[in-house]
Amino acid sequence: MNWRFVACALAALTLAACGSAPKQDAAADGQKGAISKTPTKKPTVVLKKGGGFYKDDGPGDDIPDGLDDIPDAEPKWEPLHKPATKPYVVLGKEYVPNSTVKPYKVRGIASWYGKKFHGQKTSIGEPYNMFAMTAAHPTLALPSYVRVTGVQSGKTVIVRITDRGPFHADRVIDLSYTAAYKLGLINGGSGQVEVEAIIPGETAATSYAQVTPPPKLAPAERDEIEALVKRLALEERPVQATAGTNGEGVTAKGVFLQLGAFASADNAENLKSHLSRELDWLAEPMRVHPGGGIHRLQLGPYASRADADKVAEKIRAALGAKPTVVIR
Numbered sequence: 001m002n003w004r005f006v007a008c009a010l011a012a013l014t015l016a017a018c019g020s021a022p023k024q025d026a027a028a029d030g031q032k033g034a035i036s037k038t039p040t041k042k043p044t045v046v047l048k049k050g051g052g053f054y055k056d057d058g059p060g061d062d063i064p065d066g067l068d069d070i071p072d073a074e075p076k077w078e079p080l081h082k083p084a085t086k087p088y089v090v091l092g093k094e095y096v097p098n099s100t101v102k103p104y105k106v107r108g109i110a111s112w113y114g115k116k117f118h119g120q121k122t123s124i125g126e127p128y129n130m131f132a133m134t135a136a137h138p139t140l141a142l143p144s145y146v147r148v149t150g151v152q153s154g155k156t157v158i159v160r161i162t163d164r165g166p167f168h169a170d171r172v173i174d175l176s177y178t179a180a181y182k183l184g185l186i187n188g189g190s191g192q193v194e195v196e197a198i199i200p201g202e203t204a205a206t207s208y209a210q211v212t213p214p215p216k217l218a219p220a221e222r223d224e225i226e227a228l229v230k231r232l233a234l235e236e237r238p239v240q241a242t243a244g245t246n247g248e249g250v251t252a253k254g255v256f257l258q259l260g261a262f263a264s265a266d267n268a269e270n271l272k273s274h275l276s277r278e279l280d281w282l283a284e285p286m287r288v289h290p291g292g293g294i295h296r297l298q299l300g301p302y303a304s305r306a307d308a309d310k311v312a313e314k315i316r317a318a319l320g321a322k323p324t325v326v327i328r
Helices: 003-036 178-181 219-233 265-278 305-319
Strands: 088-090 093-097 105-112 134-136 144-150 154-162 171-175 190-198 254-264 286-292 296-302 324-327
Touching: 105 178, 144 171, 144 178, 154 178, 171 178, 171 190, 254 265, 254 305, 265 286, 265 296, 296 305, 305 324
Parallel strands: 105 171, 134 154
Antiparallel strands: 088 093, 088 254, 105 190, 134 171, 144 154, 144 190, 254 296, 254 324, 286 296
16 A cells, blocks of 8 residues: 555645635634624614623614614503502612602613513513613603603603613613613613603693702601511511422521512512523522512522622622621
8 A cells, every 4th residue: 555645645635624614614704794794774782891781681683773763752641550659679778669750850870771671571561672762760650751861962762661670879760772772872881861750741841850869758658668678677587388488388598688678579570580680690599588568589598698798799799789688
């Protein structure tokens, strides 16, 4: 056998294989480019450091044309969603939602939420549509309407408030993708805005007092939130076998992180759904523990207080506020 001939043949085959690889990669790259190519009407998103949406969230790959042509929300009187009017606590901060549509005006940071929440249930039970003109707010009546103006761009949109949030320490409103796009906030992820409540039937010239800090609570509202906080401060007691048990009819014991507390079970489940997507790196289960008329959203159990504190610090880094440690 001519070994020299065989060696040459093998070398030729090797070179041929190596030479063909770049062609396959190039074809693959070309295919990827064709898939990612978008019409000129569609916005391009280049996020800056500190952008306004969470890990794995964002605009998605299938952005429709004509976002500029989507009309603003049209303010009108609507029945309020009663469960959304009850006070609640998230990450140690107390919130008393408005039970009526009333004047409100504030400046602060707006963020936006996208594909990770698209189609998910909002606080009023409707699915979130990132391409509709909607927003989330911690305390405004649900549903209600606000005018949002970009401080830098001067652009203005009108959105319908359908959800609770954001629960980041430095943000005042979470906008839909389209609303943020029309205000020019997409690339930066967040930006300074002015949020002003719209009372249907009143003229656009109506002006309201600037709200910084938020207005003082009415006596009835103070009494309501104080009563809730006092009940939350009571020693944790075992509850019946429900969503907060270990699956065997026995309330789980150990160290937990309390993320929120609500009088409404629906609101507790809604926050659970939101935080499950925002904090998708969590390893421990998140459950709603009902008891004493309060629905507590808790994370755990943890093997020790130190383990719980480590996770609490990671949550603080992500959301700007730390959950409460509960031992039972």
